[in-house]
Amino acid sequence: MDSEESISEKLLDGTFSLNMERQQCLPPSVIVIGGGISGVAAARILCNASFKVLLLESRDRLGGRIHTDYSFGCPVDMGASWLHGVCNENPLAPLIRCLGLTLYRTSGDNSVLYDHDLESYKLFDKDGHQVPQQMVIEVGEIFKKILKETEKVRDEHKDDLSVLQAISVVLDRHPYLRQEGLAHEVLQWYICRLEAWFAADADMISLKSWDQEQVLSGGHGLMVQGYHPVIKAMAKDIDTRLNHRVTKVINRSNKVIVNVEDGTNFVADACIITVPLGVLKANLIEFDPKLPEWKVSAISDLGVGNENKIALRFDNVFWPNVELLGIVAPSSYACGYFLNLHKATGHPVLVYMAAGRFAYDLEKLSDESAAKFVMVQLKKMFPDATEPVQYLVSRWGTDLNSLGCYSYDLVGKPEDTYDRLRAPLGNLFFGGEAVSMDHQGSVHGAYSAGVMAAENCQRHLLKRLGNLEKREFVSFRDEILEATIPLQISRI
Numbered sequence: 460m461d462s463e464e465s466i467s468e469k470l471l472d473g474t475f476s477l478n479m480e481r482q483q484c485l486p487p488s489v490i491v492i493g494g495g496i497s498g499v500a501a502a503r504i505l506c507n508a509s510f511k512v513l514l515l516e517s518r519d520r521l522g523g524r525i526h527t528d529y530s531f532g533c534p535v536d537m538g539a540s541w542l543h544g545v546c547n548e549n550p551l552a553p554l555i556r557c558l559g560l561t562l563y564r565t566s567g568d569n570s571v572l573y574d575h576d577l578e579s580y581k582l583f584d585k586d587g588h589q590v591p592q593q594m595v596i597e598v599g600e601i602f603k604k605i606l607k608e609t610e611k612v613r614d615e616h617k618d619d620l621s622v623l624q625a626i627s628v629v630l631d632r633h634p635y636l637r638q639e640g641l642a643h644e645v646l647q648w649y650i651c652r653l654e655a656w657f658a659a660d661a662d663m664i665s666l667k668s669w670d671q672e673q674v675l676s677g678g679h680g681l682m683v684q685g686y687h688p689v690i691k692a693m694a695k696d697i698d699t700r701l702n703h704r705v706t707k708v709i710n711r712s713n714k715v716i717v718n719v720e721d722g723t724n725f726v727a728d729a730c731i732i733t734v735p736l737g738v739l740k741a742n743l744i745e746f747d748p749k750l751p752e753w754k755v756s757a758i759s760d761l762g763v764g765n766e767n768k769i770a771l772r773f774d775n776v777f778w779p780n781v782e783l784l785g786i787v788a789p790s791s792y793a794c795g796y797f798l799n800l801h802k803a804t805g806h807p808v809l810v811y812m813a814a815g816r817f818a819y820d821l822e823k824l825s826d827e828s829a830a831k832f833v834m835v836q837l838k839k840m841f842p843d844a845t846e847p848v849q850y851l852v853s854r855w856g857t858d859l860n861s862l863g864c865y866s867y868d869l870v871g872k873p874e875d876t877y878d879r880l881r882a883p884l885g886n887l888f889f890g891g892e893a894v895s896m897d898h899q900g901s902v903h904g905a906y907s908a909g910v911m912a913a914e915n916c917q918r919h920l921l922k923r924l925g926n927l928e929k930r931e932f933v934s935f936r937d938e939i940l941e942a943t944i945p946l947q948i949s950r951i
C-alpha cells in the first residue's frame with residue numbers, strides 16, 4: 460500500500476488515476492506555474508501552510524524577470540534592480556532586512572519622473588559636450604509645467620488620450636513652453652526618462668492613469684548585492700521543476716491537470732498561474748475550458764512594455780563619479796543613458812538601458828552589434844573610452860519566457876481590467892506583477908500578487924475540502940516581520 464507521502468507524490472506527478480477518491484488525510488495540493496518572485500512567494504506561503512506544492516518553471520533558473528548575472532565576477536541585475544519604496548511598508552522590506560542586503564538609494568524622491576538625484580546626472584550632447592547643469596534644471600522645471608498643464612487636458616476630455624497627444628495639445632496652447640536646439644533635446648531626454656518608467660513610448664501611455672500610482676515612500680534603492688538572494692531565500696526547500704514549460708491547463712471542478720511541453724502531466728487540487736502577461740497575450744498556454752471572454756479581454760486591454768539592458772565591464776573607470784550618464788537627442792527615441800554601477804557597488808560596470816520601441820529595435824541586433832552600438836554612444840561622451848572586457852545583453856521582449864518587461868496602462872483601458880485579470884476561475888488563481896493591487900510592474904507588486912493568490916487559493920481549498928479548522932493560515936510575512944533589523948542603506 461502507498462504511504463501518505465508517496466500517494467501525494469503520485470498525485471502531483473500525475474501517475475495517480477484521476478477519478479481516485481480523495482483521502483481526507485492528504486494535504487491539499489497546488490501547482491504553481493512560473494518561478495518568478497510572484498510564483499516563488501505563492502509557493503512559499505502554501506508550503507509554510509503545509510500544502511503539497513509543486514513549482515513548474517520553464518527556464519533553467521528561478522527568478523524570471525529578476526535575473527542577477529554573476530559572470531562579471533560581481534552581481535549585475537539584468538532584470539529588476541531597484542527596490543521602489545525604501546521603507547518598512549514595502550512588503551519586501553522584512554526579508555531584505557533579514558538577509559542583511561544593502562540598498563544604494565539613488566533618490567529619496569517618490570516621483571516616477573525624477574527617480575535619480577539631479578546633481579548626480581551628467582548629460583551630454585551628440586558631440587560629447589556636457590549640457591550645462593543650469594539648462595538641465597531649467598528644462599526640468601518646464602517639463603513639470605507641461606505635465607501640470609496636461610492635467611487640464613485630461614479634465615477636458617471624456618475619452619482617454621496618450622501622454623504624447625496631451626503634451627502636443629499643451630505645446631500648441633502655450634508655445635512659450637516649446638524648446639529649441641539643445642533645450643529641446645534635454646526636454647526629449649526627460650520624456651525618455653518618463654517612457655523608461657513605463658517601458659513604453661509616450662504615444663502608448665494612458666493620460667488618465669500614468670500618474671495615478673501611489674509610489675511607496677522612501678525613494679528608490681538599488682539592490683547592491685543584486686536581487687537573486689531574495690529569490691534564493693524564498694525558494695528554499697520548495698519542490699521545483701526547472702525546464703518544465705507548461706503548455707496546457709485543464710481546469711475541472713475537483714482537479715487541475717497541467718501538461719508540460721515534454722508530455723508530462725501533473726495533477727493537483729488547484730493551480731496558481733504567475734506567467735508573465737506577455738505569455739498569456741501570446742496564448743502560449745492553452746486553457747480547457749477556454750478562458751471566458753471577460754478574462755481574455757482583460758489580458759488584451761493591458762499593455763506590456765519592453766526594456767533592455769546592455770551591461771559592460773571595463774578594466775578601468777574612465778567616467779565621472781555620477782549615478783547616471785545621459786545622451787540628449789532631437790527625439791526621445793534617440794536619447795539614451797547609462798547607469799554607473801561603480802558609484803553604487805564599486806565595480807567598473809556601466810549598464811545601458813533602453814525602453815519601448817527602441818528596446819525592441821535593439822533586440823534585432825546580435826549581442827556583439829548591440830555592444831558595439833552602445834560603445835559608439837559611450838565614445839561620444841568619452842572619446843578615450845577603452846573597450847569593454849565583457850558584456851551582457853538582455854532580450855526581454857523576444858524571450859518566450861517573458862515577451863516583454865512589465866505591464867502598463869494602455870490608452871482607454873477599462874476601469875475593471877485589473878479586477879478581471881486577477882479574478883480566479885474555479886480552481887485557477889492568477890498571480891504575477893500584472894495582477895498586483897497597487898504596484899503593477901514592480902518586484903514588490905509581483906510579490907504581493909503572489910501572496911494574495913496563495914491566500915485566496917488556500918481559503919478556497921480549505922473551504923472546498925472541508926478541513927478549514929485543521930489547518931492554520933501561516934504567512935511567510937508573519938515569520939519575517941519578527942525581524943527588527945533596520946534596512947541597510949548605503950546612501951541617504
Ligand SMILES: Cc1cc2nc3c(=O)[nH]c(=O)nc-3n(C[C@H](O)[C@H](O)[C@H](O)COP(=O)(O)OP(=O)(O)OC[C@H]3O[C@@H](n4cnc5c(N)ncnc54)[C@H](O)[C@@H]3O)c2cc1C
Nearest residue numbers: 493495496497517523524539540541705864891892901902
Ligand atoms: C529590464 C527590467 C527592469 C526592471 N526593473 C525593475 C526595478 O528596477 N524594480 C522593480 O521593482 N521592478 C522592475 N522590473 C519589473 C520586475 O522585474 C517584475 O515586475 C517582476 O520581477 C515580475 O515577477 P513575476 O513573478 O510576476 O514574473 P516573472 O519574474 O516573469 O516570473 C514568471 C515566470 O514564469 C516562467 N514561465 C513563463 N512561461 C512559462 C510556462 N509556459 N511554463 C512555466 N513557466 C513559465 C518564466 O520563465 C518566469 O520565471 C523590471 C523588469 C525588467 C524586465
